[in-house]
Amino acid sequence: MSVEDDVRAAWGVEPLRGLWEKAREALEVASPPATFRLELPDAETQRAVGELYGRPMWGQGTRISLSKLDEATRRSRFALGLAEALEILHEQPLTRREAAERDERRERTAETLRAALAERGLATAAWAEPWTQWLRQYGRVGDDELPAVARSAAKALGALALAEPPEAWTSRSELAASVGGAHAFDNGTALSRVVLKAAALAHGVETPGNERERRALWERCGVTLDAVSATVLCWALPLVGSDDWSQGVRQRTAQGLPTHLTHLDLRAAPARLVAPGTAIAVCENPRVLESAVEDGIAHPVVCVSGRPSTVTRALLRRLVDCGAVLHYHGDFDWPGVSITSSLLAHHGARPWRMSAADYREALDQAAANRTDLPNLVGVPLETPWDPRLSELMSTAARAIEEEAVLPTLLADLRRGLST
Known part of the structure; x- marks a missing residue:
């Protein structure tokens, strides 16, 4: 038998099942606690946990130290750390819940953005995936705001000149009104930030960092900030x-x-x-x-x-x-x-x-x-x-x-x- 089979035969028994489940639960939270509470419902569980942990167990429950449990598994004949033992016993590695939740949230964000772009025929644009990745990581758009921002951004982007020089021009206020608000593209708004990022990626330029650069990028996309300042x-x-x-x-x-x-x-x-x-x-x-x-x-x-x-x-x-x-x-x-x-x-x-x-x-x-x-x-x-x-x-x-x-x-x- 392999080492993994030996571990499962020795430690994968019913009296130890609760110990391993509680240990995994504790290790997978964002900030693992020093100890966790373990129920000891019967004498067989008390005996098995006590032999592994290295001290007698009494009563219906006890607190288990993660560091001491890790020391106990390393002192065993298998010489495995606690995380390694749990990966073998449960046949899957530890996953910090925070990371898993973050990855799941990012994937939901990506799906929302791709769906919004697809509605406007923009999902296959060369800039679409880099923009989606940027928004997932750095867009600073809340989960509750995301669907509305994604739809509005995609609608606005569909009206911009992102590949060729513009054939016609629109004012920024008119563009904002078309997506639901006269001030939607004012400097500093989430919608302005994410649309300009997509425009910068589409035109292969740096993300604008000041008013002059923002104006230049808007104009490059066929948007005038007003009807009097550009001459x-x-x-x-x-x-x-x-x-x-x-x-x-x-x-x-x-x-x-x-x-x-x-x-x-x-x-x-x-x-x-x-x-x-x-x-x-x-x-x-x-x-x-x-x-x-x-x-x-x-x-x-x-x-x-x-x-x-x-x-x-x-x-x-x-x-x-x-x-x-x-x-x-x-x-x-x-x-x-x-x-x-x-x-x-x-x-x-x-x-x-x-x-x-x-x-x-x-x-x-x-x-x-x-x-x-x-x-x-x-x-x-x-x-x-x-x-x-x-x-x-x-x-x-x-x-x-x-x-x-x-x-x-x-x-x-x-x-x-x-x-």
């Missing part, structure tokens, strides 16, 4: 309308002033903004637009000021819908490449001096002028409009900001970009 910088837009709104923008241009348009402005704007075929220069850095204003260049310019905001994309889409032709130039760095790719793919923009030859020319000009260029950092990206550009940027490992090629861009604007 897009414009210069000399050749508006065709005779309405007060169009005349007001044209008056600013006549005074040599650029215009910051908000979502509220775009709501008030006429449906038709510019004539079909209008060439619009789109730049990344406000310095390009500012220089065009200072030099009195009348070519229309829109500045995206980094990654395009929701109002920027809304204006660009409106212009394209009117038949305008967008020409985009940005920084020669990997974020600039990402923005270029997005605007070309989703707004039909044309690359403006964003070829490998343009990058090489800028490198040579910087070398001739002994201008120090910043290192190119980040993960290389493809440049489908000119595959050679990505290769050359990776090789040269230097970033070129728009200001470094400003004279060339301004010369283009003076001549006018073709349609």
